[in-house]
Amino acid sequence: MTSLLIVDDHELLRGALCAYLRADPEFEVEDAEDVPSAMRAIRRHGGYDLILLDFQLPGMDGLNGVREVVGANSNRPVVLFSGTASSTIGASALRCGAVAFLSKTMPVDELKLEIRNILASGSSSWLPANQEMDAATVQLTPRQEQVLRGIQRGLSAKEIAHELDLQETTVRMTMKLLFAKLHVQHPSEVS
Template structure:
């Protein structure tokens, strides 16, 4: 699987590359900003997935995301951030990002999410008013697991325990889930 990691923090980028390169099924390239990512995609791409830091030189809001999506010829681009709000995540998803992933998630969970995005492009959750022409909402497998916990009336702490995740990861997943579903809280979800 071809992955391009685009992050201006050399230590983070290097650590992710080293971890993922330990799996021979990954072919990893890296870039430090949007212009170098675009050059790499033109030269070596398109990639099966691009992992793009949200706070990156050359991003210029979400314009950098749009440029990378266009350059990667329809293959998924996932945004990656530790500080972005649910509003930013929702906007990024509407702009075409395949996912919005948290930098606080465990690296093995990140690997699984990237694999899921590439292999399945997420699962589809269809709202009740699909017959009226509303578009389907794409949920990642992790978002579906969290949604099932919400439907069962579980707290974020209970969901985290059941899924063997950190509670902060579950809360970030909930924020992204709420943004995708265009709701404000668990009862609405």
């Protein structure tokens, strides 16, 4: 059984997500509402197979909170999970040891698929913190690879979303993180 910790201060979202994931016998799910309670849960449990960590939490202290949770989870996957954090924050979280940056706006079925993809890929398929990022060494998630193939074919975010049966906001979030990983400036960000 896969152990998950959902750390989010929005009780309705946290409760709904936990209930959805608990319905799958593959997952054992616990939750926490802030960083101090997450740290207590990690110590009590001995770490989790994967932690979904909201970025704006009580006791978070920005990226220091990400580092703290990553360190406490013994280098097992910690995923930044946010509806408001920018791609710059996502890229910084990756450098702090988070393995992915997922949007809260993604459909729950897709979130579950991304969780499985992250767990199946293991730590060796994710870019370690502080590693030099270039096209030859960056490891992409399966979703990022799909979006990159669409970009290479000249498709718009809307066309990629339609082709992959995703929401356009999910594709745009994936593109932002992909550009940050590859140190590519997105055309809309060029001054």
